[in-house]
Amino acid sequence: xxxxxxxxxxxxxxxxxxxxxxxxxxxxxxxxxxxxxxxxxxxxxxxxxxxxxxxxxxxxxxxxxxxxxxxxxxxxxxxxxxxxxxxxxxxxxxxxxxxxxxxxxxxxxxxxxxxxxxxxxxxxxxxxxxxxxxxxxxxxx
Numbered sequence: 001x002x003x004x005x006x007x008x009x010x011x012x013x014x015x016x017x018x019x020x021x022x023x024x025x026x027x028x029x030x031x032x033x034x035x036x037x038x039x040x041x042x043x044x045x046x047x048x049x050x051x052x053x054x055x056x057x058x059x060x061x062x063x064x065x066x067x068x069x070x071x072x073x074x075x076x077x078x079x080x081x082x083x084x085x086x087x088x089x090x091x092x093x094x095x096x097x098x099x100x101x102x103x104x105x106x107x108x109x110x111x112x113x114x115x116x117x118x119x120x121x122x123x124x125x126x127x128x129x130x131x132x133x134x135x136x137x138x139x140x141x
Contacts, residue, residue, distance in 0.1 A: 003037060004108070049072050052068040082111050092106040122138065
């Protein structure tokens with residue numbers, strides 16, 4: 001089964017503040033590379049860089065900007081990245097209305113729905129709920 005990965009999975013892989021989630025995210029992504037079962041939306045790559053370089057309460061970001069950019073380039077090389085098109089945006093508009101999702105979550109879901117992916121791995125959706133043809137799975141439960 002091929003799954004779409006949300007930004008939070010990508011961020012946890014580099015976030016040492018949550019060691020259990022870091023291990024799980026690393027395991028999921030490594031398995032996804034080995035089995036070619038993970039897709040990443042363009043949106044998650046952009047959000048990853050923004051989140052990883054944002055200063056935390058300590059004043060330091062998770063990653064220095066240069067390292068976050070290098071990680072983004074690695075994501076582009078290691079995974080099939082899905083890009084938006086008019087149909088994805090229209091699906092997101094319908095999903096936001098039908099499921100009362102915020103815009104960025106609706107857009108993320110729309111990638112999975114449009115590209116026929118069965119699962120969406122994210123903390124931001126109701127676990128095990130079916131949204132259209134896509135099942136949301138919280139991999140950190």
